[in-house]
Amino acid sequence: MLSVFILAPFAGSLIAIFFPSDQRGATAWFAGAIALLCFLIAAGLYPFVTSGGVLRYELAWMPELGLNFTLRMDGFAWLFTVLVTAIGVLVVLYARYYMAAEDPVPRFFALFLAFMGSMLGVVLSGNLILLAVFWELTSIVSFLLIGYWHHNAHARDGARMALTMTGMGGLCMLVGLLIMGRIVGSYDLDVVLASGDTIREHPLYLATLVLILLGALTKSAQFPFHFWLPHAMAAPTPVSAYLHSATMVKAGVFLLVRFWPVMAGTEAWFWIVGLAGLTTLLLGAYFAIFQQDLKGLLAYSTISHLGLITVLLSLGSPLAAVAAVFHIVNHATFKASLFMAAGIIDHETGTRDMRKLGGLIRYMPGTAMLAMVASAAMAGVPLLNGFISKEMFFAEAIETHQANLLDTITPYVATLAGMFAVTYSLRFIHSVFFGKTPDDLPKIPHEPPRWMRAPIEFLVLACLVVGIIPAITIGPFLHTAVVSILGTSTPQYSLSVWHGWNLPLIMSFVALLGGIGLYFLMKNYLATSTEGPPVFRLLHGQRIFERVLVTLSWKWARWLEQRLGTRRLQPQMRFLVFVAIMAGALPLLLNQFELPSLLVRGIDPAFALLWAIGIACAVGAAYQAKFHRLAALVLLGGAGLVTCITFVWLSAPDLAVTQLLVEIVTTVLILLGLRWLPKRIEDTQESELLSLRVRLRRLRDFVLALVAGGGVALIAYTVMTRPMPETIASYFLERAYTEGGGTNVVNVILVDFRGFDTLGEIAVLAIVALTVFALLLRFRPQADSLEAPEQQQVQNAFDDDHPDRAKGDSVAEYLFVPSVIMRWMFPVSGMLAAYFFLRGHDLPGGGFAAGIAMSIGFILQYMSGGTRWVEERLRIHPLRWMSIGILVAAATGIGSWLFGYPFLTSHAQYVTLPIVGKIPLASAIFFDLGVFSLVVGATVLILIALAHQSIRAPRAHARALRAAKEAK
Amino acid sequence: MSHLTDLPTWAAVIVCGFVLLGAAIALIGSIGLLRLPDFYTRLHAPTLATSGGVILICTASMVCFAVLQNRWVFHEVLIIVFVIMTTPVTLMLLGQAALYRDRVEERRGVPLKQKPLREETPDETKE
Amino acid sequence: MEIILSAAIGVLTASGVYLLLRPRTYQVIIGLSLLSYAVNLFIFSMGRLRVNAPPILEPGGVGDLSRYTDPVPQALVLTAIVIGFAMTALFLVVLLASRGFTGTDHVDGREQRSE
Amino acid sequence: MRTWFPYPLLSLGLLIIWMLLNQSVAPGTIVMGTILGVALAWVTLKLTPARSHPRRILRTLAFGASVFLDVIRSNIAVARVILRVGRRAPNSGFLTVDIDIEDENALALLACIMTATPGTAWLEYDRGRKSLLFHVLDMENEEVWIRTVKRYEAGLKEMFG
Amino acid sequence: MTELAIIWSILAAQIMIGLAMAFAAYRMVKGPRAQDRILGLDTLYINAMLMLLTFGIRTANSIYFESALIVALIGFVSSIAFGKFLMRGEVIE
Amino acid sequence: MSMEGSSAVSDWLHHLIILPILIPLMVGAAMIPIDERNRMIKGVMGFVSTLVLFVLSMVLMRASASTEGFLAGTSVYQLGNWPAPFGIVLVLDRLSALMLCLTSGLALAAQVYSIARWHTAGHHFHSLFQLLIAGLNGAFLTGDLFNLFVFFEIMLAASYGLLLHGSGPLRVKAGLHYVAINLAASSLFLIGVSLIYGATGTLNMADLAIKLATISPENRQMVEVGAGILGVAFLVKAGMWPLSFWLPTAYSAATPPVAAVFAVLTKVGIYVILRLSLLVFGANAGVSAGFGQTLLVVGGMLTIAFGAIGVLASQAMARLAAYSVLVSSGTLMAAIGLGHSSMIAGALFYLVSSTLTISAFFLLIELVERGRDAGADVLAVTMEAYGDADEDEEVDEAGAAIPGTMAVLGLCFCLCALLLAGLPPLSGFVAKFAILSGLFGLSGAEPAPALSAADWTYVTLLILSGLSAMIAMNRVGIRTFWASIENTVPRVFVIEIAPVVVLLGACIFLSLQAGPTMRYMQATADSLLDPSGYTQRVLTAPRVGGQ
Numbered sequence A: 001m002l003s004v005f006i007l008a009p010f011a012g013s014l015i016a017i018f019f020p021s022d023q024r025g026a027t028a029w030f031a032g033a034i035a036l037l038c039f040l041i042a043a044g045l046y047p048f049v050t051s052g053g054v055l056r057y058e059l060a061w062m063p064e065l066g067l068n069f070t071l072r073m074d075g076f077a078w079l080f081t082v083l084v085t086a087i088g089v090l091v092v093l094y095a096r097y098y099m100a101a102e103d104p105v106p107r108f109f110a111l112f113l114a115f116m117g118s119m120l121g122v123v124l125s126g127n128l129i130l131l132a133v134f135w136e137l138t139s140i141v142s143f144l145l146i147g148y149w150h151h152n153a154h155a156r157d158g159a160r161m162a163l164t165m166t167g168m169g170g171l172c173m174l175v176g177l178l179i180m181g182r183i184v185g186s187y188d189l190d191v192v193l194a195s196g197d198t199i200r201e202h203p204l205y206l207a208t209l210v211l212i213l214l215g216a217l218t219k220s221a222q223f224p225f226h227f228w229l230p231h232a233m234a235a236p237t238p239v240s241a242y243l244h245s246a247t248m249v250k251a252g253v254f255l256l257v258r259f260w261p262v263m264a265g266t267e268a269w270f271w272i273v274g275l276a277g278l279t280t281l282l283l284g285a286y287f288a289i290f291q292q293d294l295k296g297l298l299a300y301s302t303i304s305h306l307g308l309i310t311v312l313l314s315l316g317s318p319l320a321a322v323a324a325v326f327h328i329v330n331h332a333t334f335k336a337s338l339f340m341a342a343g344i345i346d347h348e349t350g351t352r353d354m355r356k357l358g359g360l361i362r363y364m365p366g367t368a369m370l371a372m373v374a375s376a377a378m379a380g381v382p383l384l385n386g387f388i389s390k391e392m393f394f395a396e397a398i399e400t401h402q403a404n405l406l407d408t409i410t411p412y413v414a415t416l417a418g419m420f421a422v423t424y425s426l427r428f429i430h431s432v433f434f435g436k437t438p439d440d441l442p443k444i445p446h447e448p449p450r451w452m453r454a455p456i457e458f459l460v461l462a463c464l465v466v467g468i469i470p471a472i473t474i475g476p477f478l479h480t481a482v483v484s485i486l487g488t489s490t491p492q493y494s495l496s497v498w499h500g501w502n503l504p505l506i507m508s509f510v511a512l513l514g515g516i517g518l519y520f521l522m523k524n525y526l527a528t529s530t531e532g533p534p535v536f537r538l539l540h541g542q543r544i545f546e547r548v549l550v551t552l553s554w555k556w557a558r559w560l561e562q563r564l565g566t567r568r569l570q571p572q573m574r575f576l577v578f579v580a581i582m583a584g585a586l587p588l589l590l591n592q593f594e595l596p597s598l599l600v601r602g603i604d605p606a607f608a609l610l611w612a613i614g615i616a617c618a619v620g621a622a623y624q625a626k627f628h629r630l631a632a633l634v635l636l637g638g639a640g641l642v643t644c645i646t647f648v649w650l651s652a653p654d655l656a657v658t659q660l661l662v663e664i665v666t667t668v669l670i671l672l673g674l675r676w677l678p679k680r681i682e683d684t685q686e687s688e689l690l691s692l693r694v695r696l697r698r699l700r701d702f703v704l705a706l707v708a709g710g711g712v713a714l715i716a717y718t719v720m721t722r723p724m725p726e727t728i729a730s731y732f733l734e735r736a737y738t739e740g741g742g743t744n745v746v747n748v749i750l751v752d753f754r755g756f757d758t759l760g761e762i763a764v765l766a767i768v769a770l771t772v773f774a775l776l777l778r779f780r781p782q783a784d785s786l787e788a789p790e791q792q793q794v795q796n797a798f799d800d801d802h803p804d805r806a807k808g809d810s811v812a813e814y815l816f817v818p819s820v821i822m823r824w825m826f827p828v829s830g831m832l833a834a835y836f837f838l839r840g841h842d843l844p845g846g847g848f849a850a851g852i853a854m855s856i857g858f859i860l861q862y863m864s865g866g867t868r869w870v871e872e873r874l875r876i877h878p879l880r881w882m883s884i885g886i887l888v889a890a891a892t893g894i895g896s897w898l899f900g901y902p903f904l905t906s907h908a909q910y911v912t913l914p915i916v917g918k919i920p921l922a923s924a925i926f927f928d929l930g931v932f933s934l935v936v937g938a939t940v941l942i943l944i945a946l947a948h949q950s951i952r953a954p955r956a957h958a959r960a961l962r963a964a965k966e967a968k
Numbered sequence B: 001m002s003h004l005t006d007l008p009t010w011a012a013v014i015v016c017g018f019v020l021l022g023a024a025i026a027l028i029g030s031i032g033l034l035r036l037p038d039f040y041t042r043l044h045a046p047t048l049a050t051s052g053g054v055i056l057i058c059t060a061s062m063v064c065f066a067v068l069q070n071r072w073v074f075h076e077v078l079i080i081v082f083v084i085m086t087t088p089v090t091l092m093l094l095g096q097a098a099l100y101r102d103r104v105e106e107r108r109g110v111p112l113k114q115k116p117l118r119e120e121t122p123d124e125t126k127e
Numbered sequence C: 001m002e003i004i005l006s007a008a009i010g011v012l013t014a015s016g017v018y019l020l021l022r023p024r025t026y027q028v029i030i031g032l033s034l035l036s037y038a039v040n041l042f043i044f045s046m047g048r049l050r051v052n053a054p055p056i057l058e059p060g061g062v063g064d065l066s067r068y069t070d071p072v073p074q075a076l077v078l079t080a081i082v083i084g085f086a087m088t089a090l091f092l093v094v095l096l097a098s099r100g101f102t103g104t105d106h107v108d109g110r111e112q113r114s115e
Numbered sequence D: 001m002r003t004w005f006p007y008p009l010l011s012l013g014l015l016i017i018w019m020l021l022n023q024s025v026a027p028g029t030i031v032m033g034t035i036l037g038v039a040l041a042w043v044t045l046k047l048t049p050a051r052s053h054p055r056r057i058l059r060t061l062a063f064g065a066s067v068f069l070d071v072i073r074s075n076i077a078v079a080r081v082i083l084r085v086g087r088r089a090p091n092s093g094f095l096t097v098d099i100d101i102e103d104e105n106a107l108a109l110l111a112c113i114m115t116a117t118p119g120t121a122w123l124e125y126d127r128g129r130k131s132l133l134f135h136v137l138d139m140e141n142e143e144v145w146i147r148t149v150k151r152y153e154a155g156l157k158e159m160f161g
Numbered sequence E: 001m002t003e004l005a006i007i008w009s010i011l012a013a014q015i016m017i018g019l020a021m022a023f024a025a026y027r028m029v030k031g032p033r034a035q036d037r038i039l040g041l042d043t044l045y046i047n048a049m050l051m052l053l054t055f056g057i058r059t060a061n062s063i064y065f066e067s068a069l070i071v072a073l074i075g076f077v078s079s080i081a082f083g084k085f086l087m088r089g090e091v092i093e
Numbered sequence F: 001m002s003m004e005g006s007s008a009v010s011d012w013l014h015h016l017i018i019l020p021i022l023i024p025l026m027v028g029a030a031m032i033p034i035d036e037r038n039r040m041i042k043g044v045m046g047f048v049s050t051l052v053l054f055v056l057s058m059v060l061m062r063a064s065a066s067t068e069g070f071l072a073g074t075s076v077y078q079l080g081n082w083p084a085p086f087g088i089v090l091v092l093d094r095l096s097a098l099m100l101c102l103t104s105g106l107a108l109a110a111q112v113y114s115i116a117r118w119h120t121a122g123h124h125f126h127s128l129f130q131l132l133i134a135g136l137n138g139a140f141l142t143g144d145l146f147n148l149f150v151f152f153e154i155m156l157a158a159s160y161g162l163l164l165h166g167s168g169p170l171r172v173k174a175g176l177h178y179v180a181i182n183l184a185a186s187s188l189f190l191i192g193v194s195l196i197y198g199a200t201g202t203l204n205m206a207d208l209a210i211k212l213a214t215i216s217p218e219n220r221q222m223v224e225v226g227a228g229i230l231g232v233a234f235l236v237k238a239g240m241w242p243l244s245f246w247l248p249t250a251y252s253a254a255t256p257p258v259a260a261v262f263a264v265l266t267k268v269g270i271y272v273i274l275r276l277s278l279l280v281f282g283a284n285a286g287v288s289a290g291f292g293q294t295l296l297v298v299g300g301m302l303t304i305a306f307g308a309i310g311v312l313a314s315q316a317m318a319r320l321a322a323y324s325v326l327v328s329s330g331t332l333m334a335a336i337g338l339g340h341s342s343m344i345a346g347a348l349f350y351l352v353s354s355t356l357t358i359s360a361f362f363l364l365i366e367l368v369e370r371g372r373d374a375g376a377d378v379l380a381v382t383m384e385a386y387g388d389a390d391e392d393e394e395v396d397e398a399g400a401a402i403p404g405t406m407a408v409l410g411l412c413f414c415l416c417a418l419l420l421a422g423l424p425p426l427s428g429f430v431a432k433f434a435i436l437s438g439l440f441g442l443s444g445a446e447p448a449p450a451l452s453a454a455d456w457t458y459v460t461l462l463i464l465s466g467l468s469a470m471i472a473m474n475r476v477g478i479r480t481f482w483a484s485i486e487n488t489v490p491r492v493f494v495i496e497i498a499p500v501v502v503l504l505g506a507c508i509f510l511s512l513q514a515g516p517t518m519r520y521m522q523a524t525a526d527s528l529l530d531p532s533g534y535t536q537r538v539l540t541a542p543r544v545g546g547q
């Protein structure tokens, strides 16, 4: 049954959004029907609740984590449910007439219903986390409702502020609730409510309290978080009436009441809640006086009244809690009606500025009457509901609860605030309905439609009835609610208008008379003053908030982002190197690393000589890379060559073969790229002009590099001089031939034991080739490298200058003899590739080496004949080679499925052919064939794509020039 | 697995002698690269290694493995052939490039190409 | 031998890292190449150093670590070489494209105030 | 015949290379080598390298022997030049010689020979004028060098007709 | 005695070749011009090949032959590329 | 009996483990030679492939979550029929199945999205896309450290290609940094892996875990050095501060469908850290137990802080989304470092939810901004003046102004905002709740372990990061949807908006099914924290055909 309270509004919301936007009435009827349905169900549940029962509904959500969809209705929740649904019905009715035809009404009612659902969720949640869920939902929907007229900048700002404040509070509250759950051992509200002592005595009590209060106080717009509420008044008035007076802002005090039994009564509670409440009470009332906007006045008054409720709750006495609950209801009735009245005034006159309004009683006497009664309730005039709860408040204020300064000043502050309340209530009535009628009203006012006033009439009636005969009307309901909170400690209280001449009554009269006096003293000032109280108006809450928000979330954040991060590569690299050094060094430093002893014996002088060369080349390359690119590349080749010899020396012929081949291709590759880099001519003066900063930076990088190099060398040396642990290598050495069918263990590892790595590796090559190809299709060279290289220009010019020469003769001559040899090398490289391919399984070589060798053969032809020449004769389809390569390799792997073995299980067999004899036929050969094919395709594609730029760019350049000429 | 020390003395003498001689020629070639005064003279230096050096050391290798493994197939021949085939390409291209660059920079002592070239701007790739 | 090779690895690493920290794309690609030599040698050295013990079995043979060097790091290096080659090609083309678009060979695509 | 074996000599050479590479004269090797040799010749055909028809194998061998001797001799000569370079700068220089070999393969072979004999460096061949610019490390007598080149030229002409 | 002589003479040869490589490397580092450096690299390659061959002899293992073969057969490709880059400003036209 | 038959069937079903790698690999390869003019064929191939992968990964997740039947629990696939630790094995367990599912789900969405128009921005999009998936799936499945490197490289290489897809100055500049940093990181990866091999003689993760318990102190030290360096490589991918500065620029420069799958790329780093730290340096690791956890916590928190600051500082939505990636990463890293079992379960939930969200957001951004300015298109359109005639990759203005587009986009944006900020009731909230409740626990009567300063800092950061997301999304949302002056409705295809809706729908589904999902996550976390099951299954799996 309880789930209907949640389901119906949310489902209704979903349906409402699909109503046509011109169907204002239908949508309103629909929303109203849902609200009414909820109200009626709530009413129907009263008998159960009033007998002390607690309705529960539970649906598993995350039961392991203690989060369930638990709804729970006790008397207090029931009271709130009724409040929410009843006022909901009235507001819908009001909104039906309030909203303009051009407003997207379905959205309004959808959000309205969603809000109602969320609010009911807050009220009915039986699980702390679920409560937080609905809590945040109310914030979010409220945000959307405030920003309903989003073309209005005030609405946007107000919405954002409301969400930021209440959302922030909600997040804090969530943590508080989580801690509460940790303390109690459950998020179930029943369990929590039964563990008051555990909570109050827990060391985390204060943290919990503060966090939960942050939620409650922000939601209820308590000082110092109050400022969002006035700005939320940019919302349509029905929203203000519903969310920002009757329901949502009450969620904060609802929460205080909810946790009152388990959290109140401590000194911390008294101080924090009391101080916030008292300040809010006074400041809200004071500020309300000086508002010029009708809704602003009501907003501050709401803040003040919420402060009153908060103060009551802070006191920790059961009687005060009763008063608080009572005032919650009372405030909802009179404030909602006042908001609606203000809305009507706005609606009818086109303004809410009290300076522009006046004498409206002549045009709308009915509305005026209603507003007067409601205002009187707000001011605490006897025979109205506000009076009774205010009397209770005064009575409680006088009582001594904690015997400290705060406690002592409460009655004085209360009286003063009461006085202010009278002042602003009086002002509301007097400046709007009385005095002379201004002639510059945007519209000629008249009474609103019948049904638009009906909700106000109903609420005002409630104010009156409750104010006169409280015990019979609100009494039982209040009792039900109070009992559900206080249980056995429910105090004796009497709801009656007359308690005899006592101190609270005197305070009331002081407030009433003082307030009237104050109003008439200030009347003239208020009629012309600007918005906001003197002095404080300079302290614009919104502006401070915006300032702070912008500073914190924008300026500081940007500053920090720039300081803590960088978009430059060099610092990033520096960090990476530094972190890597630390990551490597820390385990050594933390566990006392013993330096290995240096072994100088057994050094081969030839090997040492080799590395002297290698080191010279490496350092030289590093030194020359900036200004002498070609030299750096040459030196890099030297270092690579020494590396290759090292591989041979240290028993890795396969590595040497592969590295050598790759070395050559890489050199050609980089040379191909060099053409497109800008000229860089060393400035001989440069070294002297280098600033100290640059030198220092280089020194730092140098030291960093030295440390990195030293570290890697140290680790390598340490490991090398230690005995080899038991390794998987033995397995491979044992089985390479017997089970892998090859004597070259490295190759068997590559195509069999760890063939999957190889499959991946060729995939990498394929991906890179595709990337390079795709990127180069979009290659756009800089203007200065667009023209043919200078050499070619000179040589072409030479050819042009001589009548006996044709263009291109120079290059043809240059390559005439070399190209003869280069051409003949093509079949030889093919032979070499075949050789490497076929012997790979048993001896150094393999598909990869073969592939590179083959592609070098192709590249050689490109170098000798040029791109066009080769492509006129030989169409290589590298993309096909690549595709086939991967597919063949993968298909070989899949082939083993047919024999019931896992992917890539190899099968080796010797096949006897006539004449040829026995030849080994391992499935690994097919795998290697795939490797070969892919490597040929990828390597050729990469190099040729790069080479193509040389003919593409000038062509495009010429085309662009031609186009530019035509454009002129 | 066989060891070099398994070589009979006559073979050892041939192998060691050839290797030493080949290495010495290669070294002399490199000394030439180091000491010869200009690029065109230095261009001759590596050919010592590609001719004398390669032939001698490959022969040593052939003898060595022929004796040790008792196999009469000399794949080192391939190295000799390929080195002799490919070295000219490199040197020719380098030599012509050097000629071109020197001509553009109008260095003295460099033979001109048929007719003098026009005044040219300095070369792009100084290095 | 170990000391020479570790010195070599150290110098290659240091040169490579120094270049990685430089502002020109070409310096970075040369640095990456040097670094990849260093890394390949490092991986290789993890199998310990053996002269003349290539992991190539005699036909029909069953090998063991006393006679043959550890083949696993070699297989790893082979993969690393291939991937390193691919990445060099890729980086080269990216730096060319960057130079094409930005007009500079600075790693950030624009010249900095100093360096 | 041509369509099946576009470059018989090439195929033969490749077969020999294959046998040398595999260090084997087993039938399997020969079959494989032949297949590869022929197949690669087909692919090479697309690049249309010029065909040449070397003749007179005996004369070729004699020619080769003389070149081999030249190689040895010039190795020694150049080694000497280099070793005394500190005392005496080599008397090097450029020379031009007219070559009238048509066959480009023969020209390539000439280049190989001149490169293989240290002391002479092939630099530039002007196709229009059919003249060769080469560099000589130790130019005692220009005529000697030009004669040497002419000798090679003659030998090659004899081979390639 | 013979053994020692063999071992020492091969080692001596290797050191000589090593020195040859060192001189070539000197040209690579020093230049003065790009063609000198490239010539240095080419010489380095040739000598490296000789080094590999002597290493094969020293270890009496023909397994290292292919490495030498590759240097002989396609080591010149990078030198060609360099040369062409000098002459024409680009490797493949 | 039918034992024979059923075993044959289950043998065949066993091959399902490798399919998440093989299918995209082969489909990607098969697409390579197809001409770009037939892009749609590739698109359809890619779609079918990702769809099959999605279904497959669902099946695998189901299977691995069950306690019996085929592929129940942890299953091992021995490639080449070589047993662990010698051969490479693929290991399917709850965690890897979960990651497969996440990846294929995102991939499916991005794939569909790309077909609308983004795949025309460059060449070979679909091949690269498939290969990226192959790399990701491989990284999630493999049980071998070096094989992990290979799959990392596949994934990275494809990510380079995809990041550069569409070319243009911004992407290329971002790509240069991205590639450079990741290449350096890959070097670290190699050093780390090989060092571990040098010290332990193994590459198999399970074997490593076993060996670490009995290893000598000197070698243990080397393993730790290796693991530390390896960790840096993973943290670069995961985006830990200060190794993550490349990320916002790279992710925000990528084309939307690419950025959407990139959301899962950082999670690979997280996945590996989670896997390795709990497997190798778990409770059984002796002295090394808990190696690096403190650094993970500190770094994770710094990352959250940096990410949150970046989120606030971001003006462009794509950058905001990219910084959200960092926040998500940091949250996960710190959660893993703090290491309570239930927190890890929560973190897993968060991982899924945040990845789906960010992915959806990346897809959404471009749709939203399409109407506002041509910024995105400027990036995509290259300067064709210099291009070749055969290039036709101008991204044409297409799509239809569907009525209600703005409303749907707005709604999607709201959902994204709620999810990113971790506001209720969506999975972003549930995830944060799950993590926090794991941290706080529901100890009740028995005394709970006291919360450390780190725990409190984490909570604070988690809340603050949510707040920063809320503020930033609020700001950017208001600017985009509420304050925009010219209300041009963006022209979008249904197949562009559908993936966003589906991804967000998945988040809603996660919220609704939070209970069962969390049970799966808890079981996953439990099995991660007790790795003996994993190691045993990996090391004792039988070979086919005995032996």
Ligand code: NA
Binding pocket: A654, A744, A746, A747, A840, A841, A843, A844, A845, A846, A847
């Ligand atoms: Na191999």
Ligand code: NA
Binding pocket: B047, D114, D115, D116, D117, D118, D119, D120, D121, D122
């Ligand atoms: Na010569």
